[in-house]
Amino acid sequence: MERILESWLLHANRRPKILIADDQPTTIRVLHELFSAQCDVFMATSGAQALKVCQAELPDLILLDVVMDDIDGHEVCRQLKADPATSTIPIIFITAQNQEADEVVALGLGAVDFITKPINSVIVRARVGTQLTVKLQGDLLRASALLDGLTGVGNRRKFDDDLLTNWRQCLREKNPISLVLLDIDYFKRYNDHYGHQRGDACLKRVAKALSETLRRPYDSVARYGGEEFACILPRTGLEGALGMAETMLANIRELEIEHKGSDIDRVITASLGVATLTPTTGSGPEALLAAADIQLYQAKRSGRGRVCPKL
Ligand SMILES: [Mg+2]
Known part of the structure; x- marks a missing residue:
C-alpha cells in the first residue's frame, strides 16, 4: 500500500478515497483500520x-x-x-457467504472483485491495492484523452463536454453563460515565416496566457482548432465576458511575440468573438457557438486584433 500511496500522491496529487459500506460496525472498523493510514476513508452503514x-x-x-x-x-x-x-468507480463486494453464484452475480453487475468475511487483511489489502492502481491508470488515461497534446489545455472533445455540462448547469441556475472564440491573426503567415517549431511554441504561449487570464475554477479554455481557442465563462453576462476578452487580447499582445508577417501589428495578436445567452428549456449550446462564431467573423472582417462586439 505504501508504493500505491506514493504513485497516487505523485500522479493525482492526493490520497485515494475509499468508501466502506457495511451494516455491521465491526466490519467497518476492521476495514477502516486497514486503510486509514494510506487512504481517506469514508463510511456508510446503509445502501442509501x-x-x-x-x-x-x-x-x-x-x-x-x-x-x-x-x-x-x-x-x-x-x-x-x-x-x-x-x-x-471500482466496486469490490463483501459478503459472508462464499458461494460461486454470488460471485457470478457480482461480476455480472460490473463489480471488479469479491471478498468474503471473515476479513483476511492480507488478501483484502492486496486486492484493494491492485484496484487502486488500475483506477489511477484509468483516471490518467481519461484525463489525457481530453487534453490537447501540444498546448496542455483542453481539446475539442473536452470543450464539447464542458460546454454541454455548463449549459445545463446555467439552465438549472437560470444564469447566463458566455463563450469567447479566439483566432490568432495571420497565423499561417507566422508558420510560413518562422517555421512550425516556432509556430508550436507560439500556440503554447498563447494557451498559457489564456489559462492564466481565467481565474475562476469553473472557467475553461480549450484548443478549438489549429490556431483557434475557445473559453467558456459560465455565470457571466456579456459585459463581464467582453471585459475578460479584452484582457485576453491585452495579455496576448504583452507576450510580445514578434510577427513580421502581420498586417496590423509587429507582434502576435488575435481576433475574438464573444456571445452570451441565458439557456432556456429545449435549447442547446449550438446557438451560443453560432453566435460567437458570427462575432469572431465580425472581428476579423473589421480589421482583426480586436474583440467583437465592442463594449
Ligand atoms: Mg450486511
Missing part, C-alpha cells in the same frame, strides 16, 4: 447512505456489503453503474 456518499465524495474504490437492510449491495452497484458520474 452509500449512494449519498458516492455522489458527494466520488470515491476511488468502494468496498460494498451485499446484504444490507434498506438497499442491498447489488442494487447500490446497479445504480452507481447507471450514473455516468459514478460508473467508473
Whole structure:
C-alpha cells in the first residue's frame, strides 16, 4: 500500500478515497483500520447512505456489503453503474457467504472483485491495492484523452463536454453563460515565416496566457482548432465576458511575440468573438457557438486584433 500511496500522491496529487459500506460496525472498523493510514476513508452503514456518499465524495474504490437492510449491495452497484458520474468507480463486494453464484452475480453487475468475511487483511489489502492502481491508470488515461497534446489545455472533445455540462448547469441556475472564440491573426503567415517549431511554441504561449487570464475554477479554455481557442465563462453576462476578452487580447499582445508577417501589428495578436445567452428549456449550446462564431467573423472582417462586439 505504501508504493500505491506514493504513485497516487505523485500522479493525482492526493490520497485515494475509499468508501466502506457495511451494516455491521465491526466490519467497518476492521476495514477502516486497514486503510486509514494510506487512504481517506469514508463510511456508510446503509445502501442509501452509500449512494449519498458516492455522489458527494466520488470515491476511488468502494468496498460494498451485499446484504444490507434498506438497499442491498447489488442494487447500490446497479445504480452507481447507471450514473455516468459514478460508473467508473471500482466496486469490490463483501459478503459472508462464499458461494460461486454470488460471485457470478457480482461480476455480472460490473463489480471488479469479491471478498468474503471473515476479513483476511492480507488478501483484502492486496486486492484493494491492485484496484487502486488500475483506477489511477484509468483516471490518467481519461484525463489525457481530453487534453490537447501540444498546448496542455483542453481539446475539442473536452470543450464539447464542458460546454454541454455548463449549459445545463446555467439552465438549472437560470444564469447566463458566455463563450469567447479566439483566432490568432495571420497565423499561417507566422508558420510560413518562422517555421512550425516556432509556430508550436507560439500556440503554447498563447494557451498559457489564456489559462492564466481565467481565474475562476469553473472557467475553461480549450484548443478549438489549429490556431483557434475557445473559453467558456459560465455565470457571466456579456459585459463581464467582453471585459475578460479584452484582457485576453491585452495579455496576448504583452507576450510580445514578434510577427513580421502581420498586417496590423509587429507582434502576435488575435481576433475574438464573444456571445452570451441565458439557456432556456429545449435549447442547446449550438446557438451560443453560432453566435460567437458570427462575432469572431465580425472581428476579423473589421480589421482583426480586436474583440467583437465592442463594449
Ligand atoms: Mg450486511
